[in-house]
Amino acid sequence: MLAADPSTNPPLRTLAGARGIGIGAAVAPGPLANDPAYRATLAREMNMIVAENCMKLHQIQPRQGQYDFAGADALAAFAASNNMRLRGHTLVWHQSAPGWLKDRQWSRAELLNVLSQHIATVVGRYKGRVCCWDVVNEALDDKTPGLRTSLWHDVIGPDYLDHAFRFAHAADPRAKLFYNDYGTEGLNRKSDEQYAMLKAMLARGVPVHGVGFQCHFVFDSYPAPETLVSNMNRFADLGLETQITELDLRISTPVTPEKLERQARAYGEIFRAALEARNCTAVLTWGLTDKYSWVPAFFKGFDAGLLFDKDYAPKPAHDAVHQALSIDADLAVPPGSRGAGPKL
């Protein structure tokens, strides 16, 4: 394993910066406040962070018109003091619907007003401090073509996405506005639909600037790297930035050294795909350390999906990412030519 000595062994953020790509992790306010190793590892290795939960509507607006900015403010302050970019996740998500929102009947006009107020307030507060917003998360249905059923969709109609992006753009015209989803990383029906949806939004003049591919995969089962590249490139051809926004590669328990090595190869392949894709501006893992990952609670019999273990030791996956970011080969994409390039 690699020692974490920045003088002899550049941390990931240094290597990523040299390749013109952001590297980050999803972050929670609890460990940020209480776990010094968490803060130190993030600051050393990452040049971006994303809010895992604390910017979701149910957390940031737990009662109508009453906002709780404590967690998000802490992330913004940490990002600023460590020269990191901050991603905002997420303004509109069907799963983030607190009681006050879901337990009553809304007219279309009322709900559009709720959407507009929420976005203006949250995006406005972090104007100039959040580089990219996941404006809408997971709007596409998994099983049937089209948008999934949700309060937003059912009451406002399918144009709720257009409205959300327009409200966000009005609140911070310089923030990059992303559509974020899972199951669209490869070439498949859902990614074709996502492509058609974003192309149509762009044709309507909707201010959408990027697309996030979540990439929650099993360590030995994920789309072929060349498929990831082709898929990202077709979105780049629409003029969109692409980002890998929630990468983790969960391992079936028991976690063995062999599985950790296989996971490392997968991480290396996915990072190389991101570097090869024409306009991929960042890769973020969904958490920093296996200590706080969402995986064991949500997938019984899986664990250890991230780059650092529960004691913050870099795993083989970290070393593979380090190597992928270090390779001296001709750069398919010159640093600085991706999107606006990361601000370090």
Ligand code: G3I
């Ligand atoms: O904070 C409470 C704690 O007080 C309580 O004791 C505990 C008991 O269940 O729950 C804690 O809240 C949990 C929270 O995570 C913080 O750990 C919620 O129950 C749980 O539902 C919540 O899950 C989050 C999930 O989104 C739903 O919001 C995960 O952390 C988070 O990783 C996950 O993230 C999503 C992305 O936003 C979108 N893409 C998929 C990704 C993974 O599901």
